[in-house]
Amino acid sequence: MRQLPTDFFQAPYAFYRQLRAEGSVHQIGLRTGVRAWLVVDYDAAKEVLRHPDIRKDPHSATGAQARHAAAGSSGVTATNRRLSYHLLNADPPHHSRLRKLVTPAFAPARMAALEFRVAAIADELLDRIDPAAGRVDLLEEYAFPLPITVICELLGVPVEDREPFREWSAAVVDTPMSTPEAMREATDAIVEYFDGLVAMRREHGLGDDLISHLLTVTDDGDRLSHDELISMAFLILVAGHETTVNLIGNTVLTLLADPPRYRALRDQPDAVAPLIEEVLRHNGPVNIATLRYTTAPITLGETEIPAGELVLVALGSANRDERHFADPTAFDPDRASNHIAFGYGIHYCLGAGLARMEARIAVTHLVTRFPELRLAVDDDELRWRESILIRGVQDLPVDLAGAPALP
Numbered sequence: 001m002r003q004l005p006t007d008f009f010q011a012p013y014a015f016y017r018q019l020r021a022e023g024s025v026h027q028i029g030l031r032t033g034v035r036a037w038l039v040v041d042y043d044a045a046k047e048v049l050r051h052p053d054i055r056k057d058p059h060s061a062t063g064a065q066a067r068h069a070a071a072g073s074s075g076v077t078a079t080n081r082r083l084s085y086h087l088l089n090a091d092p093p094h095h096s097r098l099r100k101l102v103t104p105a106f107a108p109a110r111m112a113a114l115e116f117r118v119a120a121i122a123d124e125l126l127d128r129i130d131p132a133a134g135r136v137d138l139l140e141e142y143a144f145p146l147p148i149t150v151i152c153e154l155l156g157v158p159v160e161d162r163e164p165f166r167e168w169s170a171a172v173v174d175t176p177m178s179t180p181e182a183m184r185e186a187t188d189a190i191v192e193y194f195d196g197l198v199a200m201r202r203e204h205g206l207g208d209d210l211i212s213h214l215l216t217v218t219d220d221g222d223r224l225s226h227d228e229l230i231s232m233a234f235l236i237l238v239a240g241h242e243t244t245v246n247l248i249g250n251t252v253l254t255l256l257a258d259p260p261r262y263r264a265l266r267d268q269p270d271a272v273a274p275l276i277e278e279v280l281r282h283n284g285p286v287n288i289a290t291l292r293y294t295t296a297p298i299t300l301g302e303t304e305i306p307a308g309e310l311v312l313v314a315l316g317s318a319n320r321d322e323r324h325f326a327d328p329t330a331f332d333p334d335r336a337s338n339h340i341a342f343g344y345g346i347h348y349c350l351g352a353g354l355a356r357m358e359a360r361i362a363v364t365h366l367v368t369r370f371p372e373l374r375l376a377v378d379d380d381e382l383r384w385r386e387s388i389l390i391r392g393v394q395d396l397p398v399d400l401a402g403a404p405a406l407p
């Protein structure tokens with residue numbers, strides 16, 4: 001069994017290249033003691049993501065056993081059970097039922113109607129950045145508050161409550177790496193918060209927000225239970241900002257490596273969307289997809305994975321598979337890409353349209369306002385988050401470089 005190298009978070013792609021050269025799937029040990037099979041090539045990744053015998057429900061007997069056997073006694077996969085009844089922990093037919101109830105809330109027309117508001121939030125945040133400050137952390141000032149404000153407004157979480165969510169979600173996004181205590185504390189706090197919010201909605205009436213919508217949706221008389229509702233709200237809140245923050249961050253990082261390309265976007269707003277698509281492939285914000293387990297022996301390439309074992313799909317590796325993408329380390333927004341940065345199969349990201357729209361608006365408004373932006377540190381000084389799920393920097397120091405251009 002291999003261990004993740006100590007520089008994995010700083011430089012995952014070199015390790016992935018080496019693994020791909022040796023095979024499609026490898027047994028790995030995480031430093032928490034969790035053992036899992038890591039899938040690194042594109043075709044095998046897609047096979048796993050759509051395989052009916054590879055499942056997610058942690059409450060089933062096999063699911064509970066697989067997690068227990070892989071995690072030993074460390075308990076690292078334990079969270080508050082009441083938040084666990086969501087899409088990423090569900091298999092068909094239960095998954096199809098949950099997905100059907102929530103999909104209309106993310107319909108393209110609803111997302112298009114949100115564009116105006118996202119643009120206004122981006123402008124408000126940019127207005128608050130003092131150009132005379134010289135150096136700022138763009139993650140803190142812009143890439144983080146933008147998606148969390150959008151997702152809080154969408155859900156109906158009062159914006160003044162958003163601060164603790166950052167801490168809570170950081171503790172829970174990465175099940176195999178976080179400490180059990182930190183996860184337990186964060187998930188308990190989230191349960192208490194959402195219980196209160198739902199009670200308030202019931203008492204004071206419903207609004208035009210997602211929590212109100214989830215409280216009322218029915219499909220043939222079928223409704224979400226209270227715990228399914230708070231689990232769904234929790235998933236959307238965490239999935240809806242942790243990832244988008246880093247899509248914005250990773251895009252800005254890539255662009256600032258080539259300042260003329262960045263500046264040129266001011267006059268070519270149509271070039272932003274293909275650029276973001278290539279960032280999703282080249283350095284997307286989800287490195288390794290969420291936990292799965294086998295319910296029957298599965299053969300991938302030369303390797304047979306026995307039943308009842310954990311499987312992790314390295315999306316960041318699949319998206320650089322040289323058998324699928326020509327010159328995969330090159331950043332080329334003109335390539336026709338069928339990356340799997342948003343996953344594949346039934347768990348394909350529900351918020352892909354929202355994430356693409358937010359990132360496009362974030363970058364377009366940033367370059368209009370700060371065309372002379374520069375990265376304030378060298379590449380090797382950037383600190384990447386120690387998360388196997390999320391690929392993003394801990395902070396993004398930039399020099400504002402002079403007065404901002406008027407919008």
Ligand code: HEM
Nearest residue numbers: 087088239240243244247289290342343347349350351355
């Ligand atoms: C750049 C931003 C984003 C990326 C890269 C991303 C990526 C992903 C990936 C890879 C999955 C599948 C995980 C797996 O199969 O293990 C997923 C699922 C999901 N995402 Fe996203 N996501 C992003 C933004 C969002 C946003 C903005 C929302 C909601 C507002 C969202 C909500 C969800 C939900 C609810 C699921 C579960 C779907 C299901 O199980 O049926 N995501 N996302």
